[in-house]
Amino acid sequence: MEKKFLSGNEAAARGAWEAGVHVATAYPGTPSTEILENVAKFKEVYAQWSPNEKTAFEVALGASIAGARAMVSMKHVGLNVAADPLFSASYTGVNGGFVIISADDPGMHSSQNEQDNRRYAKFAKIPLIEPSDSQEVHDFIKEAFEISEKFDTPVLFRLTTRISHSKGIVEVEDRKEIPLKEYKKIPEKYIILPAHAKKRHYFVEERTLKLKEYANTTPLNKIEWGDRKLGIITSGISYVHAREIFPDASFLKLGFSWPFPEKLLKEFLNGVERAIIIEENEPFLEEEIKFLGYNIEGKKFIPLVDELSPEVIRKGVLKEELERLPDGKGVKRPPQLCPGCPHIGIFYNLWRLRATVTGDIGCYTLGALPPYNAMDTTICMGAAVTNAHGFDVARGWDFTKKTVAVIGDSTFVHSGITGLADIVYNKGNSTVIILDNRITAMTGHQFHPGSGKNAKGEETKTLDFEKLAKAIGVDKVYHVDPHKLRETRKILREAMSTPEPVVVLSERPCALLPEERKKAKQRPKKVVIKDKCKGEKCMGCIKLGCPAISLRDGKAYIEPLLCVGCDLCQQVCPFDAIVEEGENV
Amino acid sequence: MSKTKNIIISGVGGQGILTASEILALCAMEENLDVKKSEVHGMSQRGGSVVSFVRFGEKVYSPLIEKGSGDVILAFEKAEALRWRGYLKKEGGVVIMNTLEIYPTTVSLGLDTYPENVEEEFKKYGVKTIVVDAVGLSIKAGDPRTQNTVLLGVLSNFIDFSVDTWIKVIKYRVPPKTVEANLRAFELGRSIKA
Numbered sequence: 116m117e118k119k120f121l122s123g124n125e126a127a128a129r130g131a132w133e134a135g136v137h138v139a140t141a142y143p144g145t146p147s148t149e150i151l152e153n154v155a156k157f158k159e160v161y162a163q164w165s166p167n168e169k170t171a172f173e174v175a176l177g178a179s180i181a182g183a184r185a186m187v188s189m190k191h192v193g194l195n196v197a198a199d200p201l202f203s204a205s206y207t208g209v210n211g212g213f214v215i216i217s218a219d220d221p222g223m224h225s226s227q228n229e230q231d232n233r234r235y236a237k238f239a240k241i242p243l244i245e246p247s248d249s250q251e252v253h254d255f256i257k258e259a260f261e262i263s264e265k266f267d268t269p270v271l272f273r274l275t276t277r278i279s280h281s282k283g284i285v286e287v288e289d290r291k292e293i294p295l296k297e298y299k300k301i302p303e304k305y306i307i308l309p310a311h312a313k314k315r316h317y318f319v320e321e322r323t324l325k326l327k328e329y330a331n332t333t334p335l336n337k338i339e340w341g342d343r344k345l346g347i348i349t350s351g352i353s354y355v356h357a358r359e360i361f362p363d364a365s366f367l368k369l370g371f372s373w374p375f376p377e378k379l380l381k382e383f384l385n386g387v388e389r390a391i392i393i394e395e396n397e398p399f400l401e402e403e404i405k406f407l408g409y410n411i412e413g414k415k416f417i418p419l420v421d422e423l424s425p426e427v428i429r430k431g432v433l434k435e436e437l438e439r440l441p442d443g444k445g446v447k448r449p450p451q452l453c454p455g456c457p458h459i460g461i462f463y464n465l466w467r468l469r470a471t472v473t474g475d476i477g478c479y480t481l482g483a484l485p486p487y488n489a490m491d492t493t494i495c496m497g498a499a500v501t502n503a504h505g506f507d508v509a510r511g512w513d514f515t516k517k518t519v520a521v522i523g524d525s526t527f528v529h530s531g532i533t534g535l536a537d538i539v540y541n542k543g544n545s546t547v548i549i550l551d552n553r554i555t556a557m558t559g560h561q562f563h564p565g566s567g568k569n570a571k572g573e574e575t576k577t578l579d580f581e582k583l584a585k586a587i588g589v590d591k592v593y594h595v596d597p598h599k600l601r602e603t604r605k606i607l608r609e610a611m612s613t614p615e616p617v618v619v620l621s622e623r624p625c626a627l628l629p630e631e632r633k634k635a636k637q638r639p640k641k642v643v644i645k646d647k648c649k650g651e652k653c654m655g656c657i658k659l660g661c662p663a664i665s666l667r668d669g670k671a672y673i674e675p676l677l678c679v680g681c682d683l684c685q686q687v688c689p690f691d692a693i694v695e696e697g698e699n700v
Numbered sequence: 701m702s703k704t705k706n707i708i709i710s711g712v713g714g715q716g717i718l719t720a721s722e723i724l725a726l727c728a729m730e731e732n733l734d735v736k737k738s739e740v741h742g743m744s745q746r747g748g749s750v751v752s753f754v755r756f757g758e759k760v761y762s763p764l765i766e767k768g769s770g771d772v773i774l775a776f777e778k779a780e781a782l783r784w785r786g787y788l789k790k791e792g793g794v795v796i797m798n799t800l801e802i803y804p805t806t807v808s809l810g811l812d813t814y815p816e817n818v819e820e821e822f823k824k825y826g827v828k829t830i831v832v833d834a835v836g837l838s839i840k841a842g843d844p845r846t847q848n849t850v851l852l853g854v855l856s857n858f859i860d861f862s863v864d865t866w867i868k869v870i871k872y873r874v875p876p877k878t879v880e881a882n883l884r885a886f887e888l889g890r891s892i893k894a
Contacts, residue, residue: 120722120729146740224740248736248763281738281763282722284729358761425766438790439768440825445783447812448712448804450748485809657808662747665803674802676844 121285123278126249127216128153130256135293136160137183137211140171142529143558144190145225146279147218151188155570159290164561164570167529168193172200179213180305182296184260188216191232192495205239206315207305208267210296212260218274221395222422227495231397236271236373240319242326243373244272244335245351249283255335255370266322275395277352327374335370338383346387348400348411352423357393359425375403384409391416391432395423452481454663455635455679457552457623460597461521463659464604465489470519470611473506475499477523478557479550486660497530503545504538512544516612520547525555525563528578538616539588546610546617549580552625560628584618591617598623600686626679638680639695643671647692656684656693704757705859706765708784711776712802713750716848721752723852726869727861728756738763749780774855776848777802778818788827795822796854798834798847830854830892837888843878846885853889
């Protein structure tokens with residue numbers, strides 16, 4: 116059997132392909148992005164990036180109803196966006212197998228909250244599958260498609276960052292071609308009019324009872340007998356961490372954790388002297404178990420907040436720590452905008468203008484950090500636009516003329532368009548800057564409707580932001596190159612002082628795109644003439660926040676390994692102390 | 701059952717840490733061991749601190765290294781060695797650190813200071829400390845992007861894999877045009893004996 120070294124996300128793509136998936140959709144979001152990227156590499160699978168998770172979900176559900184095996188993947192907060200169709204899909208059920216992958220982010224490595232999406236399974240009344248490592252992701256996703264078709268239900272397949280982005284050895288198999296299921300028009304199933312939905316709700320409750328029985332016998336749930344003194348009830352990533360600390364204990368390992376397998380729990384509890392629950396974040400299993408009348412503790416030992424790890428379990432359950440060296444003092448090294456990043460020009464100017472900035476989700480959220488500190492709010496995808504309007508209606512023009520909304524191109528398409536319509540329709544006066552870098556940058560360069568290419572890399576139509584803004588009713592649309600600092604500042608001033616809705620399109624491709632990197636390689640790097648540099652007394656170039664520039668021995672220093680040869684630092688240096696390399700002799 | 705080896709590879713986003721940890725993990729697989737590797741993508745890669753954990757042995761469960769159980773810290777940047785010191789085991793741990801220092805903007809803005817005497821901060825606890833000019837050696841190897849391979853070469857002296865395994869995986873994993881430079885870089889690193 117062939118073995119591969121795969122991340123959880125790669126294993127999900129591979130497993131789905133082997134399961135004969137026909138259609139895969141997604142909107143990028145850490146830690147879920149690589150699932151669609153990898154499944155798109157298989158020629159047998161139709162794969163697409165959608166403008167947002169709701170549209171992605173609905174496309175996949177449509178494909179399932181039409182008879183295809185379909186999969187949609189997203190990060191945990193993406194499922195909030197797709198929650199509307201999720202709850203309807205539970206009632207309609209499926210035709211071809213339909214798997215929803217939610218990649219949660221305990222520890223919030225790259226997210227705005229730590230929501231535990233296992234609760235969505237129970238809330239929407241659909242089965243929940245929680246693999247523990249790459250091999251299980253691969254194996255369980257095939258099972259998920261079977262369960263979906265057998266029980267006429269979408270399946271929630273829950274990953275977490277440490278599963279998605281950890282790699283392990285996976286035994287892979289070949290693809291099994293599954294023909295499309297026959298399509299039948301069944302209005303009482305797929306049109307959830309109140310009259311139909313009432314009947315479907317009975318169906319959902321009956322399905323849940325059947326799934327509850329199945330949970331006791333599925334191979335995804337198992338008892339691993341070991342030392343009977345301690346029994347550990349766990350699921351997902353928590354299992355592998357717990358195994359490290361308790362290699363000899365007995366385990367009730369749940370891969371299919373909702374509906375909860377009551378009979379299996381009883382059998383387990385009868386076989387061990389004492390049992391505890393080890394789970395990351397929410398007391399999801401604990402609530403199920405306590406509701407069944409068993410007083411088993413979990414959160415008494417394991418914190419609600421932050422990512423689980425072997426040491427958190429050792430500390431929480433055994434009240435001990437390994438002997439070790441003291442933690443070292445690292446240096447604060449927060450993520451930063453990259454050298455040559457187009458956003459630098461915008462945030463440097465917004466800092467200079469002392470603007471109130473409603474921000475959004477993307478690389479540019481880093482504008483909130485020093486040296487810019489140029490952001491006041493970041494809530495969720497699209498909220499920059501609507502938050503700005505909220506500021507406007509609350510505080511009026513005197514405040515609004517100093518306020519801008521900043522939103523990325525991909526985020527704008529995701530959830531900003533309706534917000535812009537809200538501003539225009541309700542006679543607002545906000546200025547919205549769309550940071551158009553041609554790509555979804557933060558998650559590692561995925562195309563979006565404004566990129567002109569699709570998930571398979573094929574050419575397609577490009578969304579025209581100016582035409583869109585004008586169609587919505589924005590009469591003033593400016594175009595700026597954010598690397599022309601003075602000109603950008605002038606236009607921002609003009610836009611903000613105009614008492615009507617204004618869109619500023621900040622247009623420059625992400626500095627990490629291959630063609631931009633190529634250009635950077637051909638440009639000479641910049642160097643500092645030490646004699647001319649006033650260093651600490653000036654700080655002009657340091658305030659750009661370029662990672663290539665630092666202060667060494669009181670003077671500015673440009674790290675040649677990082678410099679991309681853009682001229683932002685030259686534009687801001689008042690002493691002409693920055694020149695091209697080779698020029699300073 | 702042989703004990704699981706825990707290797708911490710740390711540095712700054714963009715230094716080739718993920719490639720290095722991939723090569724190490726594939727070597728373990730080539731040696732018929734179980735292996736897991738873990739790192740975080742996304743926000744943390746924008747010039748921020750990056751770490752990759754690689755664990756291998758007969759059977760590996762968790763992809764995370766527990767504090768106090770690390771065998772080796774392989775640091776691509778000096779301060780990034782110190783950040784992970786608490787992960788090293790109390791006795792017999794090794795740190796391999798690049799001489800390269802990358803100052804973050806927080807230091808230039810006076811919001812933090814760059815740690816001093818990083819070597820001493822390990823030596824005083826009796827940690828075997830190896831300092832490597834990976835930048836210099838990579839240039840000697842013919843390509844400054846082979847710094848990570850130089851450091852893997854140094855690491856190879858502390859791991860029980862055959863040289864053939866390393867060479868086979870490096871050849872397979874690095875861009876074809878850079879194979880020769882990478883193999884030279886690996887050899888230069890490997891010739892550094894503690």
